[in-house]
Amino acid sequence: MTAMSDGDTTQTDEDALGTERQVEAAERAALELANVDEAARDEALHAIADGIRERGDEVLAANAADVEAAEAALERGEYSQALVDRLELDDAKLHGIAEMVESVAGQADPLGETLAARELDDGLDLYEVSVPIGVVATVFESRPDALVQIAALCLKSGNAAILKGGSEAGESNRVLHEVVVEATRDVDGVPEGWAQLVEAHEAVDRVLALDDEVDLVMPRGSSEFVSYVEDNTQIPVLGHTEGVCHVYVDEAADLAMAEDVAFDAKVQYPAVCNAVETLLVHEAVADDFLPGLVDRYEDAGVELRGDAATRAVVDVGEATAADWETEYGDLELAVKVVEDVSDAVRHVNEHGSKHTESILTEDDDNAAAFMQGVDAASVFRNASTRFADGYRYGLGAEVGISTGKIHARGPVGLDGLTTYKYYLEGDGHVVASYSGEDAKPFTHVDFDGEWRPGDPDRP
Incomplete structure (x- = not known):
């Protein structure tokens, strides 16, 4: 094992601090993005699609550099032809990526949906309402279009994204991430820092250690890699393993x-x-x-x-x-x-x-x-x-395909990137009224209703 010099140690510490700052920025952005209205999120998505079209030549030039390096690795026996095929972009694929982003914008808003409404007693109403998960970290394979898919789905669902692509797509991912960030920078309400790109291989372990800041990890890769992630983090993992x-x-x-x-x-x-x-x-x-x-x-x-x-x-x-x-x-x-x-x-x-x-x-x-x-x-x-x-399921796109059974299963689209919280609307109700010898009974009656803040017509 090679000894680490003081300079190497300093660089490692700086890299770790940089990763932590990125995740902290994403956490702050997630709290803001959760409250950005659908119109602004859709405007940002259309801006991303426009940016991909406008900067297509730049994206393809970066991708060509990745493909050239990958083909050299293929000749050395380091990469498979399948990996090179997944990596390569062309005009048609870029057009498809832009259309995919627009299709995500066209999906129904997954946030603020009242999933259930129940009267607990007269004037005491409970609502189950869909909300974002928060900070979603993803590690994905060589397909550079995956970065845009994941970013678009996270934006529409109000989540901040930590994006870690494969090194083989490094040039492509940098340019695509820049397009995403630049396109959304001037959209009113969309917070800075909502989409973070991490590149170093070691950054994966750093992210996995930040279980107080990251709410979900979605690894896309081999069973061995997914198992590694599950074994090395306390963050909930939604695994996308191989497809046999x-x-x-x-x-x-x-x-x-x-x-x-x-x-x-x-x-x-x-x-x-x-x-x-x-x-x-x-x-x-x-x-x-x-x-x-x-x-x-x-x-x-x-x-x-x-x-x-x-x-x-x-x-x-x-x-x-x-x-x-x-x-x-x-x-x-x-x-x-x-x-x-x-x-x-x-x-x-x-x-x-x-x-x-x-x-x-x-x-x-x-x-x-x-x-x-x-x-x-x-x-x-x-x-x-x-x-x-x-996309074929009508989900707009997917973050990945979950082969597990908890939270989300199959292609994970917008619904798979949401959770829910309970809102209880009362009028001075106290638990003491429902306890003891003269306790009031709960009514527990389900009703059709939508939770809206300050709604005077709420049942």
């Missing part, structure tokens, strides 16, 4: 349709977490289904591995035990022949990552058995796993 997704072709599937869906789920964009990694095929249709699909996969450059039953039908490589639990993120696919829908469910629950699963069938009973039996955030019938996406 399955498509099961049932004996009652429309095989022509099944071929198209299974092909799309792997080939349309293999580098993302909702691409299929294992194809399960009912033994009754394997002989009819697999040869044509395998030819189509191989024409598209997909490397296939199968179990013994699969290899008895088609000429593919041999699958190992590790293949059933691997997120390839590339044009690779494992194939297994199963006995029935119950066998498919058992395999998915044993080897899947609880992300997204799909059954292709015309049989309602088999569909129900699969969809209810599989433990996953999203379960589809006769549809590609690639639909598991916040």
Whole structure:
């Protein structure tokens, strides 16, 4: 282990102090942003979209530098092709990012919604109202569009954002963060410091230690990384782990349709977490289904591995035990022949990552058995796993896909970035009136009503 010089120690202390100041600034901003009205938040989002369009050449130039460095790392065997593919931006992707931000602005305001209203007694009314979480820290992968997605969703939901992207997208992230900050600086009401970019790898551990200031951590990465975050912080963690997704072709599937869906789920964009990694095929249709699909996969450059039953039908490589639990993120696919829908469910629950699963069938009973039996955030019938996406779900965008079950599950959009608080409106009520021998009873009657401060017409 190399000894640390006094100069190194000083630099480390300064870096730690810098991270703490960024988080403190975000905490202050979060308290202000929680009370910024929807019109100002939407104005800021439209300003971000305009900024991305206006500074597109600058963003693409920064991204080109990242891609050039990544391609060199790819040649050295340090990066995968999938990572480079996720990293690269072009005019069409920039246009899509700007549209995504505008779609977030077009979503209904998630704040100030009365989730429940209950009369406790005459003149004593309780309201459950949606509010921001506060300071949301995210650590995300090489896709630079993730920075803008997360920032846009945090802004719309009234949360301050701590943004930590991968070093491979460093140049892109710096410019995009600058666009976000500059675009919102002059919007009345939007506080300075609401979006903070941290870059040093060591800054992750510093942020994880600040459990009094940070309210939620959303890591996007491998299971190992998510586990590391969970083990090294007292901050609540909403984990986005890998996507070991399955498509099961049932004996009652429309095989022509099944071929198209299974092909799309792997080939349309293999580098993302909702691409299929294992194809399960009912033994009754394997002989009819697999040869044509395998030819189509191989024409598209997909490397296939199968179990013994699969290899008895088609000429593919041999699958190992590790293949059933691997997120390839590339044009690779494992194939297994199963006995029935119950066998498919058992395999998915044993080897899947609880992300997204799909059954292709015309049989309602088999569909129900699969969809209810599989433990996953999203379960589809006769549809590609690639639909598991916040934008496609109509959420505007997503911070990530949660494979856990607490607080938020599946694509995490605006609702997943809110919590609630209780507002109790009384008129001099005291608990003593409801205690003792002559205690008044509570009415506990739910009613339709919206909490509004100072509303004279409140029931």
